[in-house]
Amino acid sequence: MQPTESTEAGSGSADSGLRERKKDATRRALAERAFELAREHGYHGFTIADLVADVGVSRRTFSNYFTGKAEAIAAVTDGWLDDVLASIRSAPPDTSLSDVLQTGLVAVARQSTGRWGALQPLIDEEPELAAQLLAGDGAVADRVAEEVAARSRLDTDDIRVVLIAAFAVTAGREVLGRWASGAASGQTPDEATLVGLLESAFSILDVSRLTAPPNN
Numbered sequence: 001m002q003p004t005e006s007t008e009a010g011s012g013s014a015d016s017g018l019r020e021r022k023k024d025a026t027r028r029a030l031a032e033r034a035f036e037l038a039r040e041h042g043y044h045g046f047t048i049a050d051l052v053a054d055v056g057v058s059r060r061t062f063s064n065y066f067t068g069k070a071e072a073i074a075a076v077t078d079g080w081l082d083d084v085l086a087s088i089r090s091a092p093p094d095t096s097l098s099d100v101l102q103t104g105l106v107a108v109a110r111q112s113t114g115r116w117g118a119l120q121p122l123i124d125e126e127p128e129l130a131a132q133l134l135a136g137d138g139a140v141a142d143r144v145a146e147e148v149a150a151r152s153r154l155d156t157d158d159i160r161v162v163l164i165a166a167f168a169v170t171a172g173r174e175v176l177g178r179w180a181s182g183a184a185s186g187q188t189p190d191e192a193t194l195v196g197l198l199e200s201a202f203s204i205l206d207v208s209r210l211t212a213p214p215n216n
Helices: 005-041 048-055 059-065 069-090 097-111 113-125 127-135 137-152 159-184 191-202
Strands: none
Touching (some): 005 048, 005 059, 005 069, 069 113, 069 137, 097 137, 097 191, 113 127, 113 159, 127 137, 137 159
8 A cells, every 4th residue: 555645744744853853962962061071171171072972973963063162062051041931931921021031040040050050160261162152142032032022922023022032131141150150159059149130130121111012
């Protein structure tokens, strides 16, 4: 019996989905191992050859995902961003946008206290890594803008949405950086301190007012 067209299409879709999952798994494995090696040996204490040997892939495979070591290490934050966005999506509809953004950042920090504490010194000490993370902020802001637009029922290119997303990314990086630097210097990275920093940062904006429909 010959497969129907719909069956063939379904099989192709399944194969494509499997390939994408494998690609994503390989990229995450490279990013995680790059971060671990940087934690263990310092940014300059390992090579890309060391990294690909540990993960069990070729240098060519590495180049399919990353342009260099800094980009690989920076990619470890992709999963953390996914957690923030998931927290935004799952928040009750009547929760204020400001609270939603803060809650997302707190959720990620709570789950990744030690990792933020380990990443921040690398960022502080290595300009190439700091520049790589900064360069990715635009793409991060675009993803945050999509969630802000969905909750506020505004267009993603609405100036209010664009600016709120940009502010959230900047505030989040600054707050988490200060919080993690405190942890690295021996201070207890408690959640109350993080919440206080976030509240101070977001207090300069009336996010709810900014997303209210303009008066006619």
